[in-house]
Amino acid sequence: MTHTSEPRGLRAELETLTTEAFRPELADVDRLPTLDIARLMNGEDATVAGAVAEQLPRIAAAIDAVADRMARGGRLVYAGAGTAGRLGILDASECPPTFNTDPARVVGLIAGGPGAVVTSVEGAEDSAELAASDLAALGLTPDDSVVGVSASGRTPYAVGAVTHARARGALTVGLACNPGSPLAAAAEHGVEVVVGPELLTGSTRLKAGTAQKLVLNMISTITMIRLGKTYGNLMVDVRASNEKLRARSRRIVALATGAADAEIERALAATDGEVKHAILVLLADVDGPTAARLLTEADGHLRAALAKAGGQGSAGAGPAAEG
Secondary structure, three states, X not given: XXXXXXXHHHHHHHOOXXXXXXXXXXXXXXXXXXXXXXXXXXXXXXXXXXXXXXXXXXXXXXXXXXXXXXXXXXXXXXXXXXHHHHHHHHHHHHHHHHHOOOOOOEEEEEOOOHHHHOOOOOOHHHOHHXXXXXXXXXXXXXXXXXXXXXXXXXXXXXXXXXXXXXXXXXXXXXEEOOOOOHHHXXXXXXXXXXXXXXXXXXXXXXXHHHHHHHHHHHHHHHHHXXXXXXXXXXXXXXXXXXXXXXXXXXXXXXXXXXXXXXXXXXXXXXXXXXXXXXHHHHHHOOOHHHHHHHHHHOOOOHHHHHHHHOOHHHHOOOOOOOO
């Protein structure tokens, strides 16, 4: 019957994927003591960073391309289904509080829409058309970057997203966990982090999910470093939206400047709590409005603003050492 041919074809396709491979040596894992299972999982997880390391040149090239587009005002869009989609949404949602980005600048799309974040939406991942529709709603431009994420590297939603975006001139990155994947082939920048078979056959929320999280961390974090969202290894664009972050803001200013608490409070008050501005006020000995102007002229790069002001950081000084 015709309705069985597609599942048989899909089954045969899955059997060729390393992420779906069965490991007979683990067939009795459910009979092991809990500590032994935990040790097995920990050992598996320890191999993920090495798999990511093999792809670092490709990851770096993709990040530089994304940063160039974002510097021109473009957006970073993640697109995936299931775990991959959720990881993209997680990464996107953490950019505004960490780097003070507009929520519209880094966007996560998941097959099936927001409801699919907490509940599986049957069949959504199988639709390339749905991905095209979701991206069309964003009004993609050639300055945008779209990262398709899929452990298998064959998920129609992720492949469809990259195909749609590339046809519209956007930068495309395909992040997969199998070699020779359709997703990587469809993208301008293909990144294939091959983590091998999972402890639970086909459960790609495990090693594959960890690998995807590591790479997405790199994409967003290093892009923001390239965009001037940090000063040294300090999050100088952090948005102080709660008491913990307000305390962190004061500590960041202290680490960057070595200033006394009273000076830090005055600088933050003069800059409406903007950490980067407060650092510039202290290091360059300027007022709040001047700090804002210098940062605008430097496209938000604190080191460049310090050099322009002829302040203490003009010779390339980094954050002050703690202690």
